[in-house]
Amino acid sequence: MRNQYRMFRRNGVFYVQDNSSGRQQSLRTTNQDHAERLLQAKNDAARGPQLNRDLGRVFLSASDPDSIKRTWKAAMEEIRSHGRASTQLRYDRAMRDSALDRIRNKPIIETTSADLLACLRAGTNCTNHYLRRLHNLAIGLGWLNWPLLAPKLWPKLQWRKKRGITEKEHQRITSTECNQERRLYYDLLWETGASQSDAIKLTTDNIDWGNRVLWYHRSKLRPDAEPARITIGPRLEALLLQLPAQGLLFPNWSKTTANDRAAEFRRRCRILKLEGISLHSYRYGWAERAFSHGYPERFAQAALGHSSKAVHQAYAKRARVVCPSLEEYEKKVIPLPIQQAQTARAFLEKL
Structure with missing residues (x-):
């Protein structure tokens, strides 16, 4: 292996020069034996990393021959x-x-x-x-x-801020949408919070009219995961009755790709000058509405098909919550009669 440094003497003082860069440095000694030891130490230090890499390759190739060439x-x-x-x-x-x-x-x-x-x-x-x-x-x-x-x-991931679609924005979009199938599709996203890819696959088999339940599988979850189930309320019932009675609920719109549906929605938003929303904003909007109205978190998480509570909380973190006054909330507390309270206290004392 070629040495990285060579030595020379100038005015009685020994110097070293880097063979690759040409940089010179004084050894600050006039003793040749001392200078040669310093030169040897510098060459050994420069040779060390390469020597360690070569030794590492030898050990790795012995245990895994492909490790040397694996890219x-x-x-x-x-x-x-x-x-x-x-x-x-x-x-x-x-x-x-x-x-x-x-x-x-x-x-x-x-x-x-x-x-x-x-x-x-x-x-x-x-x-x-x-x-x-x-x-x-x-x-x-x-x-x-x-x-x-x-x-x-690792640099911190800088995710773009996302927000839910508001009721006013949704009404503007549906009121200007001429295609009835697309309008009903947007209404279904608003009522259920389903993702665009899950909603487009819905068929009449996903509607259980006997139990008044709409169910669907989340595409991103495991095949054996429990489907999301949503009770069919009056608004959702009126919406479903306008859709086909057999087969796909959106037969024409389902022939398009996810990118095409997203592009059409963005085009509609540009016409209406709506910014910061996409089809996925319907899921954020549903989660925010559920959170602001006190909808139980476990129900909301199951309805959206989230496998993680942290993910669900991230969807609803921008919700605006108006807390009820404590005065009104105290009126909902049911006081126990004196006799029942004494009986309960005596029972606890026995424990």
Whole structure:
């Protein structure tokens, strides 16, 4: 291995020069033996990291011969196979991000934190999210023996603020929508809080008129997860009676893709000059209305099909709650008669 430093003498004092950069530095000694020991120490220190990497490759190749040549491209192919079909499509789109080209063909064991930071600087918030998943997957598979970036060093994810659609905005959208099927579709989202992809798949089989229940499976949950069930009230009943009696509830609108439905909704919002809302805002709006009216959280979570209480609370965090006055709330307290109170006190004393 080539030495990084060489030594020379000038005016009786020994100096070293970096062979790669040409930078010179005084050893501050006129003793040749001392200067040679300092030169040897500097070359050993410079040679140490490369020597450690070479030794590491030898040990890794003995336990896993493919570890030397395995690149991040292999990890990207692996993550594409995880999850269900919809999740795999999202991973596939994320792995085609041009910001990840900086590490795509780089061996995993030769990657440094600077390489990941370069990807993060060149990418977006989405790059940050999926690169972290890719990094953790490599650690979980044993392809990476240590974290390249500690959790605190990852840039904080900056999510765009989301809000629910208001009743006034919903009424403006439906009042100007000429297509009856789309208008009823928006009304169904308003009444149920279902996601656009779940609502579009509803059929008459999802309506249990005997028990007056509308049920549906959440696409993002496991296939064996319990479906969301919503009692059919007067408004929802009037809405469902306007839909087809057999087959899909939205036969024409269901032929479009999710992107087409989202684009049509955005076009309607631009015409009405409504900003900050999307089809997903109906779920936020439903959660905010449920929270502000004191709807039990466990019912709201089940109706929206959220598998996590934290996720459900995040949907309703922007709700405006008007608290009842304590004076009125105290009137709802039912006082116990004196005899019942004494009996209860005596029973507690026996315990």
